[in-house]
Amino acid sequence: MTLRGVLLCLLLSCGALAQENDDWGDDDWNGDDWGEDPWAEEEAGLEWTGFVEAGGGVRLSSFGPTDFTLGEGRARVETQYFWQAIDFSFKGDLGYDAVIDDEILQLRELAAAFGIGSNIDVKLGRQVLTWGTGDLLFLNDLFPKDFVSFFSGRDNEYLKAPGDAVKISFFNKLFNVDFVWNHDFDPDEYINGERLVFFSPEAGRVVSPASKLRADTPDDSEFALRLYKTVNAVEYAFYVYDGWFKQPNAVNNRGVPAFARLRTYGASVRRSLGPGLANMEVAWYDSMKDDDGGNPRIPNDQFRLLGGYEWEAVKNFNVGLQYYLEWTQDHDELISNSPAPRFEPDEFRHVLTNRLTLKRMRDKLTLSLFTFFSPSDGDAYLRPTVEYRYSDAWQYSAGANLFIGKDDHTFFGQLEDNSNLYARVRYYY
Amino acid sequence: MHRHIKHGISLITLLLLSPAVAAETLTDADEISRRANQAAYYHGDDGRSEARMIITDSQGREQLRQFTILRHDREDGGDQDFLVVFSRPSDVRGMVFLVNKHAGADDDRWLYLPGLDLVKRISAGDKRTSFVGSHYFYEDVSGRGLERDTHELVETTEEHYILKHTPKQPGEVEFAYYMTWIDRQTFLPMKIEYTDDKEETYRRVEVLKVEDIQGYPTVIHNRTSDLRGGGNTEMQFRFISYDLGIPEDVFSQRSLRNSPREWLQRR
Numbered sequence: 001m002t003l004r005g006v007l008l009c010l011l012l013s014c015g016a017l018a019q020e021n022d023d024w025g026d027d028d029w030n031g032d033d034w035g036e037d038p039w040a041e042e043e044a045g046l047e048w049t050g051f052v053e054a055g056g057g058v059r060l061s062s063f064g065p066t067d068f069t070l071g072e073g074r075a076r077v078e079t080q081y082f083w084q085a086i087d088f089s090f091k092g093d094l095g096y097d098a099v100i101d102d103e104i105l106q107l108r109e110l111a112a113a114f115g116i117g118s119n120i121d122v123k124l125g126r127q128v129l130t131w132g133t134g135d136l137l138f139l140n141d142l143f144p145k146d147f148v149s150f151f152s153g154r155d156n157e158y159l160k161a162p163g164d165a166v167k168i169s170f171f172n173k174l175f176n177v178d179f180v181w182n183h184d185f186d187p188d189e190y191i192n193g194e195r196l197v198f199f200s201p202e203a204g205r206v207v208s209p210a211s212k213l214r215a216d217t218p219d220d221s222e223f224a225l226r227l228y229k230t231v232n233a234v235e236y237a238f239y240v241y242d243g244w245f246k247q248p249n250a251v252n253n254r255g256v257p258a259f260a261r262l263r264t265y266g267a268s269v270r271r272s273l274g275p276g277l278a279n280m281e282v283a284w285y286d287s288m289k290d291d292d293g294g295n296p297r298i299p300n301d302q303f304r305l306l307g308g309y310e311w312e313a314v315k316n317f318n319v320g321l322q323y324y325l326e327w328t329q330d331h332d333e334l335i336s337n338s339p340a341p342r343f344e345p346d347e348f349r350h351v352l353t354n355r356l357t358l359k360r361m362r363d364k365l366t367l368s369l370f371t372f373f374s375p376s377d378g379d380a381y382l383r384p385t386v387e388y389r390y391s392d393a394w395q396y397s398a399g400a401n402l403f404i405g406k407d408d409h410t411f412f413g414q415l416e417d418n419s420n421l422y423a424r425v426r427y428y429y
Numbered sequence: 430m431h432r433h434i435k436h437g438i439s440l441i442t443l444l445l446l447s448p449a450v451a452a453e454t455l456t457d458a459d460e461i462s463r464r465a466n467q468a469a470y471y472h473g474d475d476g477r478s479e480a481r482m483i484i485t486d487s488q489g490r491e492q493l494r495q496f497t498i499l500r501h502d503r504e505d506g507g508d509q510d511f512l513v514v515f516s517r518p519s520d521v522r523g524m525v526f527l528v529n530k531h532a533g534a535d536d537d538r539w540l541y542l543p544g545l546d547l548v549k550r551i552s553a554g555d556k557r558t559s560f561v562g563s564h565y566f567y568e569d570v571s572g573r574g575l576e577r578d579t580h581e582l583v584e585t586t587e588e589h590y591i592l593k594h595t596p597k598q599p600g601e602v603e604f605a606y607y608m609t610w611i612d613r614q615t616f617l618p619m620k621i622e623y624t625d626d627k628e629e630t631y632r633r634v635e636v637l638k639v640e641d642i643q644g645y646p647t648v649i650h651n652r653t654s655d656l657r658g659g660g661n662t663e664m665q666f667r668f669i670s671y672d673l674g675i676p677e678d679v680f681s682q683r684s685l686r687n688s689p690r691e692w693l694q695r696r
Binding site for chain 1: 484492520522529537554555558564683687
């Protein structure tokens with residue numbers, strides 16, 4: 001991947017868009033009715049929307065598989081079609097990723113949604129799913145995430161990876177139920193060394209392997225359940241998940257990274273409090289194959305807790321604060337059985353996050369800084385971003401992913417050599 | 430019973446439109462404000478409208494937004510719900526905004542972002558900020574609670590009641606006071622001007638066109654101008670209908686992920 005490659009990529013995707021979309025320019029706003037303008041017609045048939053985007057990102061360290069963390073051009077196509085009370089939806093990305101010299105072909109949504117009676121909604125097919133109350137911290141949301149995209153400068157949307165699932169929602173007065181069943185376990189898009197480097201406990205250091213890491217992925221189903229209800233504007237939810245850890249943090253018999261069995265139980269509450277919003281979420285991670293913590297190849301049980309508060313501190317300036325805890329159970333057992341105790345996580349991993357958002361020019365310009373800081377791990381992750389919505393069509397963004405840590409083995413510390421700066425240009429059609 | 434009262438009110442509205450009754454002159458500022466609030470936000474038991482905005486910045490550059498609004502009154506003149514479903518431009522398409530408005534208390538508001546499948550809640554304090562990049566505020570969409578200001582009748586002209594409204598909690602808002610020009614016949618606020626503590630009038634909302642829809646005088650075109658920084662947003666409403674019988678459960682979080690197609694379609 002060369003600088004020329006990135007530039008070419010940017011030029012190709014921008015050049016193709018040189019002409020400004022002026023479909024909306026002819027609207028007769030002075031007239032008495034909407035006349036001939038396209039908004040006067042109710043949408044019928046297929047409506048195609050989406051964007052074309054070019055992005056480039058450069059690694060700040062010299063250690064890593066590539067000098068660039070981002071270098072791509074992609075086109076998004078979205079459409080929706082209604083047939084016999086069934087809502088068909090499609091979202092797909094097509095493009096070229098110069099960092100790994102490969103095409104981008106991602107089906108983000110291909111689903112059919114319909115109702116059964118008046119109290120049941122079903123959505124079948126590929127879809128992005130989210131629940132829980134955390135801001136960029138996920139306790140009970142065990143739907144697949146794409147941390148590679150998130151850390152390398154793609155739009156936030158790409159943090160959520162699509163999964164193939166059946167989602168059935170029951171609505172009733174007592175409480176609402178969401179049941180999600182996935183025939184084939186979908187792990188996170190984990191860091192595999194292809195684009196981003198990671199810490200290897202075997203090597204005892206951060207590695208950039210010649211061939212990308214391939215974890216042993218189970219070929220089985222997973223399910224997630226949420227019961228939720230809003231009472232007097234206080235949102236309560238209870239969660240269950242049955243499947244596997246989403247990261248390959250276990251090791252199989254052949255010494256290959258693998259996914260350990262996992263069942264989680266959790267609860268959350270979110271409500272208005274004073275001028276802002278408060279949320280609290282807990283989760284119990286039952287690592288089912290490691291009841292007493294004696295097996296160092298399998299992660300231990302964990303109790304996770306999150307508390308957050310966000311408010312508009314000054315007009316157009318919002319502040320969000322979160323405290324997050326991972327309490328590893330049977331920690332003594334873990335340490336005494338571990339082949340490399342010094343690389344094991346602390347019994348209590350504390351993380352503080354801070355989101356600062358400043359909006360200017362009626363939301364055209366958004367400056368934001370999201371900080372993760374772990375006093376127990378002694379590491380941090382900073383995400384400064386600038387977004388400029390020049391027009392309805394053109395949007396520019398730039399930012400950085402900065403990882404800092406005193407040790408190589410901690411969650412964010414191991415990512416230090418992946419620190420990067422990036423910029424993206426997007427054209428909506 | 431509820432419906433019965435509503436018909437009574439619409440009858441009063443009709444009567445007010447006729448010149449014979451318009452002679453009645455009100456002098457109670459609270460009563461005028463209450464009727465204006467009623468006229469601006471509570472026509473019928475519920476309503477549906479399509480809306481679009483053209484946002485012009487100080488340099489004359491334009492942006493557009495298009496959305497459909499559904500409204501339902503839990504209590505006439507009191508609690509009500511709004512559901513706003515965006516259709517254009519592409520980057521906001523599929524976004525849904527839900528308001529459970531509480532008279533006398535903070536509203537509960539949620540925003541659904543389809544790309545992340547994320548239901549984001551909006552904090553209570555965050556209401557006098559731009560509504561999707563326009564010169565309108567979130568608070569303009571669902572209305573500002575009458576109890577938040579003290580109301581004072583300044584002048585009664587041939588056409589308008591001119592009122593001055595002063596916030597009870599000045600720290601919560603950017604204005605020192607605002608003036609409204611309320612039409613004496615329809616009780617629609619035809620012009621609102623916001624003034625800061627330096628006596629500078631910096632923001633104006635004005636009605637450009639009113640049309641009678643199902644007997645309710647309804648604003649179908651208005652404009653909000655930034656008198657300090659320049660720029661304005663014009664908003665037009667079309668395909669308006671009242672008293673559709675939209676059920677209350679349409680205004681629940683279910684509608685964030687599954688838009689209530691039946692009610693969003695044109696009638």
